[in-house]
Amino acid sequence: MARHDKDSARPLIPISRREFLNRSSSALAGSMVIALILPEGSSAGIAGADYDWDRHRWVYLIDTTKCIGCGSCVRACRAENSVPEDMYRTWVERYEIPAEGEAFIDSPDGAEHGFDPVATGLSVRKGFFVPKLCNHCDATPCIQVCPVGASFATRDGVVLVDPEHCIGCGYCVQACPYGSRFINPTTHTADKCTLCYHRITTGRKTACVEICPVGARRLGDRKNPDDEVIEILATQRVEVLQPELLTRPQAFYLGLDMEVR
Amino acid sequence: MNPESPLIHAKHVFRAAILLLAVLIAMLLGRSLFVPETWGEFGPYRGAAVAEHRDKPIRHGGNDSCAMCHDAEYAEHAGGEHASVQCESCHGPVAFHVDLEEGEVVAEMPVHRSRELCELCHLRLEARPADFPQVDVREHVLSNGGEFTPDACFECHDPHSPI
Structure with a gap:
């Protein structure tokens, strides 16, 4: 308890308060000078490109009442984006819910080969499929936790990973509450749905939207006044996954059930 | 001093x-x-x-890219029950068949003549929307006097324009 001994009490910092304030204000001024040297963010669009990302704001809409669980989207995503085997940027979950008791939920191989009938032994009253993918959240936990700035959101609302800069630490994989990220076993960097950024910025739909035979998946653009998806968001009852986490997902669902997380 | x-x-x-x-x-x-x-x-x-x-390569070209060479199939498909099903949904992405930069055929397009292809969408499942056409394939084939072979579906149905 020497610290409380009155005789040995000495000031922790051997300078006066006035001196301390003087010194720290000049140090602050110095660091501000350094901050001025650092480059500032530009306000231009993607340099040299025929696409203005300030004129788009992408959203995604999934109608679970239409999905037939064929898995075309999962196969198309893998082919379009060279997704490594056993890894999924999008997948489809099956829900079979009895009147009472636990629900049966599965997603064999992410639905890449469709679904087989299962003997759940339940008297199923309610069954449906739920396609999932990155929600491209407005307030993403995954970007926040990246220690090196390899995860970022584009100005048109797509959450992307810079594989050149990623160190593969996996923090973002853990941070995503939707399980949308994985470490690519080939590149050892974080990998995720890019919302087919190479397609949507060249006037195409994402591969999964394009391939869906029943129109269960749709791409919308908030900055397009005539967009049908935005009209649905404005006039119908839509839901997002885990809204309590306040991640502000930009993938919206029609016909979601409370069993779905 | x-x-x-x-x-x-x-x-x-x-x-x-x-x-x-x-x-x-x-x-x-x-x-x-x-x-x-x-x-x-x-x-x-x-x-x-x-x-x-x-700058990543585009691999799915959509039905219009298929129509550039296969206009007969395109027309048949567009007028049939499967009009909402993309060519590439069953055949795979066009980029595996045609080099999109050069416009040259690089490989045969896969044609899946198997029951399993049809079952992806039409096998009866409890989770499928009730109004979507689906069958217990084995029972359906046998009750229509067919043989339950791997390509049984194609004995009666043309996938480009099925009835």
């Missing part, structure tokens, strides 16, 4: 200034070495990464 030069007392200030300058130069040097060129162009990330994502 000799009057001392006022600079003697300022010595420690110069030392600190030189040290600070050295730190600043080291920082700027380190920064130029380790920070990527386009860092901060659009935000706290490597700006070039956006264009790199944009």
Whole structure:
């Protein structure tokens, strides 16, 4: 308890308060000078490109009442984006819910080969499929936790990973509450749905939207006044996954059930 | 007492200034070495990464790209029950069949003549929407006098325009 001994009490910092304030204000001024040297963010669009990302704001809409669980989207995503085997940027979950008791939920191989009938032994009253993918959240936990700035959101609302800069630490994989990220076993960097950024910025739909035979998946653009998806968001009852986490997902669902997380 | 030069007392200030300058130069040097060129162009990330994502190859071309060569199949398909099903949904992406840069055929397009292809959508499942056409394939084939073979579906149904 020497610290409380009155005789040995000495000031922790051997300078006066006035001196301390003087010194720290000049140090602050110095660091501000350094901050001025650092480059500032530009306000231009993607340099040299025929696409203005300030004129788009992408959203995604999934109608679970239409999905037939064929898995075309999962196969198309893998082919379009060279997704490594056993890894999924999008997948489809099956829900079979009895009147009472636990629900049966599965997603064999992410639905890449469709679904087989299962003997759940339940008297199923309610069954449906739920396609999932990155929600491209407005307030993403995954970007926040990246220690090196390899995860970022584009100005048109797509959450992307810079594989050149990623160190593969996996923090973002853990941070995503939707399980949308994985470490690519080939590149050892974080990998995720890019919302087919190479397609949507060249006037195409994402591969999964394009391939869906029943129109269960749709791409919308908030900055397009005539967009049908935005009209649905404005006039119908839509839901997002885990809204309590306040991640502000930009993938919206029609016909979601409370069993779905 | 000799009057001392006022600079003697300022010595420690110069030392600190030189040290600070050295730190600043080291920082700027380190920064130029380790920070990527386009860092901060659009935000706290490597700006070039956006264009790199944009430049990835497109592999699914949509039905219109198939129509460029296969107009008969395209027309038959567009007028049938499977009009909402994309060619590439069953056949796979066009880029595996045609080099999209050169416009040359590089490989045969896969044709899946198997029951399993149809079952992906039409096998009866409890989770499927009740109004979507689905069958217990085995029972359906046998009750229609067919044989339950791997390509049983194609005995009666043309996948481009099924009934």
